[in-house]
Structures are given as C-alpha cells and as structure tokens.
Amino acid sequence: MDKNKLRYGEFVREIQADHVYISYSDITNSSEQKSSKIKLRIIDVYRLVTPYISVRLLEQIYSLMPLALYLVIFQIFILRQELSGASAISVGLLAVIMGLMFFMEGIKQGLMPFGELIGNTLPKKVHLNLVLLIAFILGIGVTFAEPAIGALKTAGALVDVKTAPYLYLLLNDYASTLVLLVGGGVGLAAVLGTLRFIYSWSLKPFIYMSIIPTLVLTAYLMTDENLSVILGLAYDSGAVTTGPVTVPLVLALGIGIASAAGKGNNSLSGFGIVTLASVFPIFAVMLLGLFLSFNYSPQDIIELSLIASDIQTIQIPWYDKSPFVEMLLGIRAILPLVLFLFFVLKVILKEKLANSGIIIYGIVLAIFGMMIFNVGLTYGLAALGEQSGSLVAVAFSDVVLSNGQELEALYPYFLGLFVAVAFAWILGFGATLAEPALNALGITVENLTQGTFKKRTLMVAVSLGVGTGIAVGVLKIIFNIPIAYLLIPFYIIALIFTYFSDEKFVNIAWDSAGVTTGPITVPLVLAMGLGFGNAMNVTDGFGILSMASIGPIIAVLVTGLYVKKSQEK
Amino acid sequence: MQRKITVLTDAELITCIVQKGNADKIVKAAYKAGAQGSTIHYAQGSGVREKLGIFGVAVEAEKEVIQLIVSSDQVDRIFDTMYLVGELDTPGKGFMYVTKLEKAATYIPQEILKKFGLDS
Numbered sequence: 001m002d003k004n005k006l007r008y009g010e011f012v013r014e015i016q017a018d019h020v021y022i023s024y025s026d027i028t029n030s031s032e033q034k035s036s037k038i039k040l041r042i043i044d045v046y047r048l049v050t051p052y053i054s055v056r057l058l059e060q061i062y063s064l065m066p067l068a069l070y071l072v073i074f075q076i077f078i079l080r081q082e083l084s085g086a087s088a089i090s091v092g093l094l095a096v097i098m099g100l101m102f103f104m105e106g107i108k109q110g111l112m113p114f115g116e117l118i119g120n121t122l123p124k125k126v127h128l129n130l131v132l133l134i135a136f137i138l139g140i141g142v143t144f145a146e147p148a149i150g151a152l153k154t155a156g157a158l159v160d161v162k163t164a165p166y167l168y169l170l171l172n173d174y175a176s177t178l179v180l181l182v183g184g185g186v187g188l189a190a191v192l193g194t195l196r197f198i199y200s201w202s203l204k205p206f207i208y209m210s211i212i213p214t215l216v217l218t219a220y221l222m223t224d225e226n227l228s229v230i231l232g233l234a235y236d237s238g239a240v241t242t243g244p245v246t247v248p249l250v251l252a253l254g255i256g257i258a259s260a261a262g263k264g265n266n267s268l269s270g271f272g273i274v275t276l277a278s279v280f281p282i283f284a285v286m287l288l289g290l291f292l293s294f295n296y297s298p299q300d301i302i303e304l305s306l307i308a309s310d311i312q313t314i315q316i317p318w319y320d321k322s323p324f325v326e327m328l329l330g331i332r333a334i335l336p337l338v339l340f341l342f343f344v345l346k347v348i349l350k351e352k353l354a355n356s357g358i359i360i361y362g363i364v365l366a367i368f369g370m371m372i373f374n375v376g377l378t379y380g381l382a383a384l385g386e387q388s389g390s391l392v393a394v395a396f397s398d399v400v401l402s403n404g405q406e407l408e409a410l411y412p413y414f415l416g417l418f419v420a421v422a423f424a425w426i427l428g429f430g431a432t433l434a435e436p437a438l439n440a441l442g443i444t445v446e447n448l449t450q451g452t453f454k455k456r457t458l459m460v461a462v463s464l465g466v467g468t469g470i471a472v473g474v475l476k477i478i479f480n481i482p483i484a485y486l487l488i489p490f491y492i493i494a495l496i497f498t499y500f501s502d503e504k505f506v507n508i509a510w511d512s513a514g515v516t517t518g519p520i521t522v523p524l525v526l527a528m529g530l531g532f533g534n535a536m537n538v539t540d541g542f543g544i545l546s547m548a549s550i551g552p553i554i555a556v557l558v559t560g561l562y563v564k565k566s567q568e569k
Numbered sequence: 570m571q572r573k574i575t576v577l578t579d580a581e582l583i584t585c586i587v588q589k590g591n592a593d594k595i596v597k598a599a600y601k602a603g604a605q606g607s608t609i610h611y612a613q614g615s616g617v618r619e620k621l622g623i624f625g626v627a628v629e630a631e632k633e634v635i636q637l638i639v640s641s642d643q644v645d646r647i648f649d650t651m652y653l654v655g656e657l658d659t660p661g662k663g664f665m666y667v668t669k670l671e672k673a674a675t676y677i678p679q680e681i682l683k684k685f686g687l688d689s
Contacts, residue, residue: 007642008642019645037620037622038617038620038621038660040621040624040660043659044659044660045624047656047659047662048621048624048627048628048659048660048661048662049624049627051590051591051627052626052627055590105626109626355619355625357622357623358623358625358626361623361626362626
C-alpha cells in the first residue's frame, strides 16, 4: 500500500476496537487455572438464571393459559355465571404452572440421564430376560410418577358411593392397587414393545390381540349394571398413562435395547410402545373391577364407606389433610422410581453417575415440582374443570348446583345443546392443536413419510379427532348412553381401518392418541366430565377422555388411507 | 469462451457458538452491524457446564453455531457487536473466533461487477 494513503476501513478498525490481546497458551499453561470451578459475579448469575427460568416458565404458561382463559371466558360470557372461588383457582393454576415447570426440568436433569445411561449400557451387560424384567418394573415406576395419575385419585373424591359402588371402591380403597395394575399394563407394554423392536414384528397383530379381548371383556362387563360404570374409568386410565414421564423414559430404554441388539435403525422404532401402554391398562383395570365384584357386593361397599367416613369425621391426622396429603403423594410418586433406577445402576450395572450433584438437584426439583403440581391440581385444574363442567349443563337444562343454588336453563333446549357440544368440541380441538408433543410427532411423521403426510395434516386430523371425541363424550353424558355402546363400535371401526392401512400409518395413528393427553388436558377434562356428570345426575362422568383417544386414531387412519389413495391416482 | 469466476478476497469468517435459542438475537444484531448473511447449525457442547457447579444446569448442552462471512473492514465491528449482544463475558454464554479466509466466491450483482470493470 502507498505510504501516504490509508484505507478508511483500516482507520475505522484502529479507532473503534478496544481489543486487548492475550495468548491462549498463557492461560492454559498457568497452573492456577487447573482448579476447575468458575467464580460467578452477580451479573453472571442473573444473566444465566433469567433465561433459564423464563423459557421454562413461558412454556408452561403457553400450554395452560389459553385453556384456562377459554373456560373462564366461556363461563362468563356464554353461560353468564361468575367464577366462584376465583382467587383460589388462580393460585391453584399458578401452582400448576410452577409445579410443572419444576417437575419437567427436574425430570430432564435428574431422571433422563439415568434412563439414557441404563438404556445404553444395560442391554450390553446383562441377559435379555433381565433387561425385560427391569423394563417391566420401570413401567410400573413411571406410572406412579406420572403427574396426571394424581388426577384419577382426585376424581375419586367426586364419585358418589351409592350410585357407583365399584367405581368408588376402585378409586378410593383400591386406588393404589389400581395404579399398580395400570403400571403393570404399562410395564407389559414396555416389554412387548421392546421385543417388537428387536424382532421387527408388525404392530397390527398386537393391536388385534390386545383390542379384541379388551372388547370382549367390555361387552361382558356391560351386561352387569354395577360393573358397567367402571368401563369409563378403565378406558380413561389408558389415556392417563401416556404422559411426559412414561413416554420418554420407556422409549429411551426400548430404543437402547433395540440398538444394542443391532435393530435400532428401523425408522418406526419409537412407535408402538405408546399404543400398547394405553391399551393394556384398560384391560388391567377391567380385570380388577371383575375381581372386586367377586369379593364385594354393592351393599358391602356402601357400608364400608359409611364406616370409613365415620372414622374420618372423628379425626383426620395432619398427613391426611390437604395440602399435606398432596405433598406426600408427590414424594411417594417420585422416590420409588428414583430408588429403583439407582439400584439398577449401582447393583446390576455397577456404574458410577457422572455429575451426581446435578442429578440430585434434578430429583429434588422433580419431587418439589410434583408436590406443588398436586396442590395446584386439586385447587386449580380440578376445581376449574368441575365448575365449568357443571355449569355447561345450564346452557340447556335446569340445574341444581352442589351448593344448593338453582339455575334455570339459559337457552332454548336445542340451541343450548348446541352450545354445550360446540364448547366441548372447541376445547378439544384447541387444546390438542396447541400441544407441543403433537407438534413434535408431526415433524417425525413428515420425515417418516417423505413429506406425503404433512405435519399440518396430521395435527389437524388429530385435533379434529380429539375435538369430535370430546363432543361425543359430552353427548354421551347428556343422553346417558352407556359408554360401551360407543366404544365397541368405534374400536371395531378402528380395527377395520387398521386392517386396510399400511404398517406405517397404523403405527402413527395408534400412537397419536397417546400424545394428546398431557398433564394439563387430562385433569381438566376428567374434572369437567365428572362435574358435568354430577350436574346431569349421571352416575359416572368418565369416558370423555377415552372418546378423545379413539377419535384421533380413526381420524388419522382415515387420513392415511386418503393420502394413500390420492397418491395412487 | 472460458467461464469466469470472480473471487473475493479480504473475507473473514466469524464463528460464534452459543446456547440453543440465543442465536437469533445475535444474528439480528450482526445484520444491523452490516453482515450480509449467516448460517446456523446445531451442535452439542461440553466443558463449561461441568465447571459451573449447580449453575451448570442453566447452560444448555445443545448449542447453535453461527457462521458468517464478512469483509475484513467490517469484521471487528460485527465481532464486537456479537460479543456484547451475546453477553459472552458471562461464563457458559458462548465462544467466538475469527478465521481469515483465503478466498470466497458467491453471486455478485452485475452493477457492482461493472463498477470494477469486471462485467462480461
């Protein structure tokens, strides 16, 4: 360059940058840097922690707020009812948001590393039979840890012992057995699903072999007046099990086993377990109901419950009082799973955990989150759901609320009926479309089908299915249709479509049902159904969730067949 | 006729590795400071998480790697902007470096080529 000329860029460089140069070698050579802990300034802590919290908080707010707002707005503007206990519900919803935030982060930091480590190393070190046994026990453990399972127990408090004695017995005295059996179903699903990965079996025979006996048992229970009321619960519990703890943990183990067997490359590897995990519990719950019917007569149960309530009115120990009981439930849900995973890791694998500090942090956070979530579940989600459920009935019929208040029908019968069904449909459609898990499934499916099955198509199909399912469920409660009359034909239709569909679409369709039922939708819809059922004087308000699971299965199967048809042209 | 390629010199590559989700605002700031385009890819990182103790949980193991090619006149300006916007002076927030590129080539608008008398 000419000596008298200076490039403007060089000039700007000189005056602008205030760079201090040091050699990286100087840093790495000095011995004091070996002490590896970094000291943080206050501003650093602030900068690190704020985005960490805000991202996770917003995630939960986005998934809960639209639903809650929809319920409240509908109640105030369409039903013209004030929200009773608004402050308690707000605090409860806040607790749900905080609780889920802590819980999900805790699971991610504390349990997922366990799951991945075990999934990757276990199959290489021990025999397949032992691996499957561990998968089975893990299935039970994760079911207890599933946040939505608490909703079933909460729902038990709303059941009237006189009209539905077996349902009452299942949800109260036998609640733990119920969860254990549901967990057993999930465990069995984990075992069979894993075997399916390894031997690349088709999903279809599994569906036929699990659905057909389930339907037969359903038909048998339907004939007994006292037993038919547990059908709704049985089918709903299938939807409850496939939540944010079960799916990733069981999948991590299953995929780990399959890849250790050298069969992990199948693109459909991840599918199927979710399906089986939502079918087996149905069967398990029905069996438990059948078993109870042999041992107790309805009169026994009513007497038992009277004695129990007598004792309770005398003295309730502090640990049985809300909110302590919810907190204890939180600990009971997480701790056994953690201990089991720890046992497997230490005793069977003899592995050491890296980063044990972070894992302990995660576990503490998960337990803490579960405790807050459980409190929020009772005071927020369940209360709000029950309230709007019982008020929806006001749209078309006269209702006597639980506090003795009498309300007259707001709209003419058919218009009101339409309002109620439309309310349910929009609720299901909107809540599903907003579900982040569905978005993730949509992306997987689009990749899997080389773009022929668009993400948008899947999301709309599933949401339509859920919306319609919930609307049908509401109609079921209004006209008091036995749930079996709806479930048996729907499942038969699904089976027929399954027969004609491709393996790929069968996998996607049956799994899509499990994806839609997260820890917010489940308690809300359950409580809504029960509140609605009580307002309509129907014995059980269960069954809405089960309609919401079969809906998307049929919707996706039909869409799959349509996509295939239009491709052939 | 022989085909012609116009090769750019004085190009430098800025690579900036940040936690997942942070790349967006950094890239926007870089555009404001004069960058023309950018590429982001995803990666897994390790190192600082372990050294931060309990605060390590606040650092995502998933990273976004931003790469942008800028002229050597702009490089310091954009480098500084990205450093400040990304708050890279906080541990765990990321790492960045500049590489001198020998040559680069891409589409160059005809009217600019004309200015240099290089149009065909």
